[in-house]
Amino acid sequence: MKRRIWASPYRFIFIPIIAAAFLSLVSFIVMQLWNNLLPAILHVSVITFWQAMGIFILCKILFGFGRPGRFGGGAPWMRGRMAERFKNMSPEEQAHFKEQFGHRMCRDRKPFGRREWFDESKPEEKSAE
Template sequence: MKRFWIRRGLRFFAFALLFVTLAGFVIMSLWNALLPTIVDVSAITFWQALGLLVLSRILFGGFRGGGWGGYGRMRHGYWRQRMAERWEKLTPEQRQQMRQQWESRCGRGHYGRRQQTDPQQEEPRTTAI
């Protein structure tokens, strides 16, 4: 299972790197083909084109994913709402089974747990909320 996620992460990184490289070359080519003759500015390098890409993303698009192609729904809790609806439809036995599957996959961390002290015990113990 871990190998799947590692391969998936590497594939995502490769496609992101390819996309950024391609975008840089497209920006550089368009700038160098159009603007020196129209506005009388100098040609730019690949790294300057990437800088322009980042600058335009900061000024006009931000880094949150924008609202194109359904990304805006994710910002507004779309997936959280869908998961909550599915969770409500599960029976208590199915919920317990799901929790056990999550613990076996993700480990038993202290997320969502608070430390409580028992008067008979000296050491604090963790309990689920």
């Protein structure tokens, strides 16, 4: 039987090294993109590798670490749990759940995500008589 490197005690050494290498690579890419694009476009100064790493970490803190959004994804175990619950519901309960879900997720939206930002019908004009 083959021995996997991730199952061995060496994983405590390799995982931090891989994480540091990934962070360094992403920081280098951020630095290169910033230094090659933004000074010419927005007239900002060039940044160092450490400043690029700080910008990347700050963006991750502010904008999230790749978690799925409100409507998409979710944990696979949670999806399986919901599918199991839905399967155990009666047809009436399923219809009620779908209706409630539709009202919660698509309250004021038209098909394909289009919204009415203003009422297109003209209000009745009051005439001063």
